[in-house]
Amino acid sequence: MRFSGTDDYVATEDLTVAVNAAVTLERPLLVKGEPGTGKTELARQVAGALGLPIIEWHIKSTTRAQQGLYEYDAVSRLRDSQLGDERVNDVANYIKRGKLWQAFEAEERVVLLIDEIDKADIEFPNDLLQELDRMEFFVYETGETIEARHRPIVIITSNNEKELPDAFLRRCFFHYIRFPEMEVMKRIVEVHHPGIKQALLTTALTQFYEIRDQQGLKKKPSTSEVLDWLKLLLAEDLSPEDLRRDGASALPKLHGALLKNEQDVALFERLAFMARGQR
Missing domain, CATH: 3.40.50.300 (P-loop containing nucleotide triphosphate hydrolases)
Structure with missing residues (x-):
């Protein structure tokens, strides 16, 4: 057994x-x-x-x-x-x-x-x-x-x-x-979203881990939340280019699936404001 x-x-x-x-x-x-x-x-x-x-x-x-x-x-x-x-x-x-x-x-x-x-x-x-x-x-x-x-x-x-x-x-x-590393996470995603395009997956997961690594984050998004986020990205048929953020917005697309409190949303809004100020 x-x-x-x-x-x-x-x-x-x-x-x-x-x-x-x-x-x-x-x-x-x-x-x-x-x-x-x-x-x-x-x-x-x-x-x-x-x-x-x-x-x-x-x-x-x-x-x-x-x-x-x-x-x-x-x-x-x-x-x-x-x-x-x-x-x-x-x-x-x-x-x-x-x-x-x-x-x-x-x-x-x-x-x-x-x-x-x-x-x-x-x-x-x-x-x-x-x-x-x-x-x-x-x-x-x-x-x-x-x-x-x-x-x-x-x-x-x-x-x-x-x-x-x-x-x-x-x-x-x-x-x-331990929280899954990128390669393990890709295997987990493949189980739940088989056939997802690798370019989209790599771009999305890179953004996801950047969010998790952000200093001052009150609640780090979890595995279940990234799976929900990817499901929304697929439903909206977004491309890797759609996910790329500019200085005007540090918030990811459909961020409500990843950030679950107003403090963390405000944190990324402040980061965007600071990025614009440095231009």
């Missing part, structure tokens, strides 16, 4: 090594990187390539670790008891199974995605240590222990918004997805 990328996902050699190492070690794979570098999609592609189902747990700021195991709905049970509902005699009727429980009881091995773990409270990763390590947990309301039938392939993503606890990091295999 080895991952080597897919036709729809360009995986670098170090990324495929990381995925296969985590599978071999039976450790969660912790993937960090800028937003838009394909961390979430990696889990889906691993599942597809290995022919496994995927269970996705998308973390929010309000998500608690317990929700991944199960939740006990005591309020519904109290209401049903007042109404004389016979369901109250079995507490299991009020247990809602979480994503980890679903992964543990699956009939076959699955890929479990824990997406954007750094959005949750700082204690969230520590609260999952034992369950991810032992692949089991105890349900206090029913007195049963839930053990994983098949150890899932666990892929955890983080946008690096906050530090994760050392105890959690020790239990993971770590990989940082």
Whole structure:
């Protein structure tokens, strides 16, 4: 069971090594990187390539670790008891199974995605240590222990918004997805926009990387954003000459696909103003 990328996902050699190492070690794979570098999609592609189902747990700021195991709905049970509902005699009727429980009881091995773990409270990763390590947990309301039938392939993503606890990091295999270089980006674009003219692609990507390298940029455009931008350029049937900027405008064509806040737009407008002043 080895991952080597897919036709729809360009995986670098170090990324495929990381995925296969985590599978071999039976450790969660912790993937960090800028937003838009394909961390979430990696889990889906691993599942597809290995022919496994995927269970996705998308973390929010309000998500608690317990929700991944199960939740006990005591309020519904109290209401049903007042109404004389016979369901109250079995507490299991009020247990809602979480994503980890679903992964543990699956009939076959699955890929479990824990997406954007750094959005949750700082204690969230520590609260999952034992369950991810032992692949089991105890349900206090029913007195049963839930053990994983098949150890899932666990892929955890983080946008690096906050530090994760050392105890959690020790239990993971770590990989940082670096932002793609020009040649890798060309391969990624070819997957999404096959047959794009090389002259247009080179001109557009050169401009894109110049924007990313601009000092003072608040939010650098990501891979997903350059793919959207190229889609617009193709839809408008623009040529490499159409993309060339003069001193009057430092903003790229259709810049709304790349620059996502007014500060960055203002930065490029100031650059254009300064360029005109030097003429």
